[in-house]
Amino acid sequence: MGSGKPPSHCNRGDRESGRFEISGTASPTQGFGIVRQSYLAIVNPAAGGGKSRKLLGPALERLRAGGIEVELAETRAAADATRIARDAYARGQRKFIAVGGDGTSYEVVNGLYPLALGRERPTLAFLPLGTGNSFLRDFSERGVEHAIEALLASRMQPCDVLRLKHRAGVIHYINLLSMGFTADVATLRARRFSGWGELGYVISIFLTLARFRRRPFPVRLAGEPNFDQRRCLFLTFNNSKFTGGTMMIAPRAQVNSGLIEYVRWGPIGRLGLIRNLPGLYDGTHIEHPLAEHKAVPRVEFALEQSVDVMVDGEVITLHCEELDVLSGALNVVV
Known part of the structure; x- marks a missing residue:
């Protein structure tokens, strides 16, 4: 012993x-x-x-x-x-x-x-x-x-590993990657409220609302002919359901589906987001008219420059190029 x-x-x-x-x-x-x-x-x-x-x-x-x-x-x-x-x-x-x-x-x-x-x-x-x-x-x-x-x-089960190829190399993750509002919140939390736990996420959400930004992140999902150039509040590319501890950002995600659960929230206004914040915690936000979600095996990016992304709680600046799935590549004890 x-x-x-x-x-x-x-x-x-x-x-x-x-x-x-x-x-x-x-x-x-x-x-x-x-x-x-x-x-x-x-x-x-x-x-x-x-x-x-x-x-x-x-x-x-x-x-x-x-x-x-x-x-x-x-x-x-x-x-x-x-x-x-x-x-x-x-x-x-x-x-x-x-x-x-x-x-x-x-x-x-x-x-x-x-x-x-x-x-x-x-x-x-x-x-x-x-x-x-x-x-x-x-x-x-x-x-x-x-x-x-x-x-x-x-207690063990297979888990997918998501692989992001970017201009400077490749990273792997098992939770989620996000860009837009969700990444802005994570960036603020990492810089100012890193030791505050879930309260730090809540404070960062409301402070990020003060400099509200809705912008395009051109992406093309597998099977789609064109890149989506529309402005949005955020995009997330998920292997599992939660972020920020208790925020159910991707309620349909499954860790061994062999697919990326893509969640997009369109250019909702500031007051609309505040009214719908509870939905981010119980997963009902995907029912909003401006929300979209789809399970896909691959995503391509056509970003003009590097952007801040949040990957499994870490904030990184990357020029994303392609995302795919290493199906069942990891055993997780859960």
């Missing part, structure tokens, strides 16, 4: 050399990367306003008491989780736990792909100890408790 202590003294990455140390429950004869039943937990100690480190200990005790072997690697800077996951997969590790919020999961996924394409499918579990944990809400509102139960019961 492991000690169940927080990871502050367990593992440290070496950003200069790309090396990281692992401690956990493996025996001396079990080298890193060959323990089939051992999970590598990639821990973001800054998640949840720094609370994740304190909360991790009790969760690890329960997992280890249930017979689950867990090794730990702690991040120290942005993109560390991507590097750790990539290096671990290359060495033979196949089971991972993202310890943090949606941003930690996003980094881990981008460490696994594109490396895992055409190779053994990796497994990703979650300990949602961050301020934003939208992906898991598709399966339960019980957060960490549900995540621990899923691990103990080995």
